[in-house]
Amino acid sequence: MSGEGGVGAEEPDGDVGLEDDDESGAVVEAVGRQIRLWREAAGLRAAELGAKVGYGENLVYKVEAGKRIPKPEFLDGVDKALGAGGKIAAMKQDVEQARYPKKVRDLAKLEREAVELGAYSAHNLHGLLQTEEYARALYEMRRPPFSADEVERHVAGRLGRQKILEQTPVTMLTFILEEVTIMRPLGGRMVARRQLEHLLEVGRLRHVDIQVMPTDREDHAGMGGQFQVLKFQDGTAVAHWEGQLSNRMISDPKDVRVIELRYGILRSQALTPRESLAFIEKALGER
Numbered sequence: 001m002s003g004e005g006g007v008g009a010e011e012p013d014g015d016v017g018l019e020d021d022d023e024s025g026a027v028v029e030a031v032g033r034q035i036r037l038w039r040e041a042a043g044l045r046a047a048e049l050g051a052k053v054g055y056g057e058n059l060v061y062k063v064e065a066g067k068r069i070p071k072p073e074f075l076d077g078v079d080k081a082l083g084a085g086g087k088i089a090a091m092k093q094d095v096e097q098a099r100y101p102k103k104v105r106d107l108a109k110l111e112r113e114a115v116e117l118g119a120y121s122a123h124n125l126h127g128l129l130q131t132e133e134y135a136r137a138l139y140e141m142r143r144p145p146f147s148a149d150e151v152e153r154h155v156a157g158r159l160g161r162q163k164i165l166e167q168t169p170v171t172m173l174t175f176i177l178e179e180v181t182i183m184r185p186l187g188g189r190m191v192a193r194r195q196l197e198h199l200l201e202v203g204r205l206r207h208v209d210i211q212v213m214p215t216d217r218e219d220h221a222g223m224g225g226q227f228q229v230l231k232f233q234d235g236t237a238v239a240h241w242e243g244q245l246s247n248r249m250i251s252d253p254k255d256v257r258v259i260e261l262r263y264g265i266l267r268s269q270a271l272t273p274r275e276s277l278a279f280i281e282k283a284l285g286e287r
Contacts, residue, residue: 024098029066036064053077104157116231137187170207196284211270221265
């Protein structure tokens with residue numbers, strides 16, 4: 001799980017797109033069909049509707065054909081422009097879920113149910129900590145490249161998962177980040193700067209601990225790669241290990257305990273949360 005990383009982590013290179021996600025595809029097609037019917041009933045051309053809501057004709061056609069997932073503000077604007085009385089806007093909740101790849105929907109569900117989440121990130125920041133700009137930069141640098149629509153869909157899914165930061169009751173969240181994830185200016189200087197500011201903001205939440213693993217550590221328990229551990233109210237736990245082109249859910253209690261052991265050792269090897277925030281502040285000052 002974990003977004004840990006970047007582009008091939010929670011959504012591996014072999015992950016399905018919208019066209020292969022039957023459940024999401026059906027929702028998006030149904031919404032698009034309803035918009036087209038409302039538009040035609042109002043006697044408007046696609047270009048006219050687009051002008052009313054501030055979007056291009058091509059986007060309107062893509063949404064109506066079920067090839068583009070509409071954003072909430074698009075649905076609100078179309079609802080008002082067509083006088084739908086809330087019937088189109090009411091579909092925002094269904095569309096919100098359809099915006100995310102299935103693997104992300106499944107992951108978000110587990111994260112919402114967890115009472116404790118611990119994650120180690122090796123190459124880039126954990127998905128729950130990423131700003132929109134940082135996440136977009138990661139997806140845009142993916143090779144082979146995602147299409148523009150795929151980038152937007154994955155970014156939306158990553159940001160949607162971050163609701164866990166605000167939910168109640170709170171989930172205890174701990175993150176271990178390699179020093180390189182703090183220092184590498186992914187997306188450019190200003191994107192990196194705003195990302196560090198965001199890290200400081202999140203790291204000061206009472207239910208969040210962020211720890212930095214210095215590069216000069218001679219002993220390191222996480223050399224097997226990045227992973228995440230989720231613990232639930234009933235005492236059960238699962239772990240998730242991530243590789244380049246695949247990821248694996250770990251549910252066998254013996255294996256989960258191994259991951260938990262490694263995570264505990266990693267926390268002892270990393271800077272403390274207070275030291276880590278000071279490290280991030282220093283890095284921000286040098287940008």
